[in-house]
Amino acid sequence: MKMRKLFAGIAAAATMLAGLTIGATTANAADPCTVTLPTASTITINAENAAQLTSHTFKYAKIGDYTADNGVAGVKTTTGVAAASIKSALIAAGVEEGTLPTSGDLLSWAVQEGDLLDQTGTKDTWGLGSSRAFADSLKKSLTLSDVLSDNITISDKTAKLTMTSPGLYLIVDNAAVTNGSTSSSKSLAMLVGTEWLAAQSCxxxxxxxxxINMKNSVDTINKTIADETVAVNKDASYTLTTKIPTYAGGLARTFQFKVGDQFDSQYAPSMISYKSGSVVVKVNNAELAGTDYTLTYYDANGDPTTDLDNAAVKFDIDLSSYVRKNGYDQTKDTANDGKFNVFTLQGAEVVVTYLATVHAQLPLDGVKNSPYIQIPNDPYDNSTLTTIPGPGKKVFNFPLVLKKTDKTTGGTLDGAEFALKDSDGTTVATATSKNGGLVTFEGLDADESGTTYTVEETKAPTDHILNPLDKDLEVIITPTFDGVNEAREVTQVVYELTDNMGGLASLTSSTITEYPGQSPVVNITVANVKNLTELPLTGGAGVALFSVIGLLLVGAAATVYVKMRGTKKALRA
Structure with missing residues (x-):
């Protein structure tokens, strides 16, 4: 292949070889303008996202010096760069070895053969073409030096590198960079010339x-939860969102890409567990078949498991084969290098939804699970996966603890039975007072606007009567949250009574800020009486009591009246 084809392309600032037009004569032969060598030695790397450049460092090798011989701009191989390296790079780029000159400077010859040292700068062509092969070959053979930190200035989406002198450089990114939940991959090697303006070159x-444009991608994963407060036996609903990373320039045959999630094994799966059959994977809003990916669950030791209820604390979804299948077409691999050559999936949105079932009262600070993606993060090396974490999300629920006592003696009462109902009147739990009159409802849903529950006593303790006032206990539970993601926490839980049931109910601990473990905080004390005379006689309760007694008296009077009429009839007979 001729170098004219190797270096032919379109001129653009965002190209691999940065629009370096070598071998051009003056614009007008009659123009007295004289070609002068540039003095500027800076290279500017641009990015679409500031994270592509943040904390990145670079190595370099100067491969060409600018020349201005006989009014013609040119480039020649830099002293110290072996001719064999240039030759190997040209052959890797597709130049037939037999067409190479046997004498003279190969780089100078190569640029004279072509019009432009560039290719289009779109992501789809980063890994394709002769220029990419040329740069990658040089990366393997040349000795690279560090661009000193004093010579790198990164500001937002721009990095300025001050080089040793004007000329043509190979710029190599040192490594991928992970900052919290954001990771920018290692860039492909970049071949770029320092500035040589028209006024200097005539x-x-x-x-x-x-x-030149930075040739890497920013990889992240995000997570949302439909409702952060989830009751016992209900499901938490999670959504993971990420993108298939930029894979241009990478080797398709060994590419890996996984999406996963993990609970703290201290709480899972005993308190919360992944729900079987709930995982759904979509790419660009199209649901994938189960055969398109591999879903694997793991236990606390990192071993695969199928026991979601008793062992699984983590899962990952392996999309590697799906990306390889759709990103590589062997019939198009004319170079037989195994690199990706189909780019329809690159940057495609991946959405994973799944459920986890809550089994118990959760700790006050919630239970966290955190997402992650795993990618090679280095287009030249797929052997090592980089794990990129996403923001963890927490799920919470709340207890309600009553103490059942005797109204007169204050002693605790076991054996009272209760039903807990939500705002729709649906019974969500039942409990019996025990262990000193304690009635414990665990794992309740509640939100910051306040959630109302009704506690109905369905059976009184032995030798006591149910509340005759036709009133059920209404409790409002209101948690207060602070922070986001992993730092999300409950600062307090407030309990309120809408009515004191005629003095039979009272707040014991209206606000809790911690769960003491084996000795639960009693929120409300509820008393029982043995007979009506123990009911309070003041206020609304007194009125209710007198109403009850009045009804009983009316009933008794009616009975006496009936009996008296019967007696009179007997005497008249």
Whole structure:
């Protein structure tokens, strides 16, 4: 292949070789303008996202010096760069070895053969074409030096590198960078010339813009939860959102990409567990078949398990084969290098939804599970996976503890039975007073606006009567939250009574800020009486009591009246 094809392309600032137009003569032969060598030695790397550049460092190798011989701009191999390296790079780029000159400077010859040292800068072509092969070959053979930190200035979406002198450089990103839940992959190698402007080169256009686009991607995963407060025996609903990473330039055959989630094994699966059959995976809003990916659950030791109820604390969804299948077409691999060559999936949105069932009262600070993605993060090495964490989300629920006592003696009463109902009147739990009159409802749902529950006593303790006032206990539970994601916490839980049931109910601990474990905090004390005379006689309760007694007296009077009439009839007979 001729170098004209190797370096042919379109001129653009966002190209791999940055619009370096070498071998051009002056714009007008009659123009007295003289070609002068540039003095600027800076290279500007641009990015779409500031995270592509943040904390990245670079190595470099200068491969070409600018020349201005006989009014013609050119480039020649830098002293110290072996001719064999340039030759190998040209052959890797597709130049037939037999067409290479046997004498002279190969780099100078190569650029004279072509019009432009660039390719289009879109992500779809980063890993394709002769120029990419040329740069990657040089990366393997050249000795690289660090760009000193004093010579790198990164500001938002721009990095400026001050090089040793004007010329053509190979710029190599040192490594991927992970900052919290954001990771930017290692960039492909970049071949770029320092600035050589039209005014210096006596040409209509700049010979080199001195700029290039960073050739990496920013990889993240996000997580949401439909409702952060979930009652016992109910499901928490989670959604993970990420994107298939930029894979241009990478090897398809060994590419890996996984999406996963993990609970703290201290709480899972005993308190909360993944729900079987609930995982749904979509790519660009199209649901994948189960055969498109591999779903694996793991226990606390990291071993695969199928026991979701008793062992699983983590899962991952392996999408590697799906991406390889849809990102590589062997019939198009003319170079037989195994690199991705179909880019329809690159950057596609991946959405994973799944459920987890709550089994118990959760700790006050909630139970967290955290998402992650795993990718190679280095286009030149797929052997090591990088784990990129996402923001953890927490799920919470709340207890309600009553103490049953005797109204007169204050002693605790066991054996009272209760039903707990939600705002719709649906019974959500039942409990019996025991262990010193304690009635415990665990794992209740409640939100910051306040959630109302009704506690109905369905059976009185032995030798006591049910509340005759036709009133059930209404309790409002209101948690207060602070923080986000992993730092989300409950600062307090407030309990309120809407009515004191004629003095039979009273708040014991209206606010709790911690769960003491084996000795639960009693929120409300509820008393029982043995007979009506023990009921209070003041206020609304007194009125209710007199109403009850009045009804009883009316009933008794009616009975006496009936009996008296019967007696009179007997005497008249």
């Amino acid at each position: 040409t209509a256009n700049d010979l080199s813009t001195g700029t």
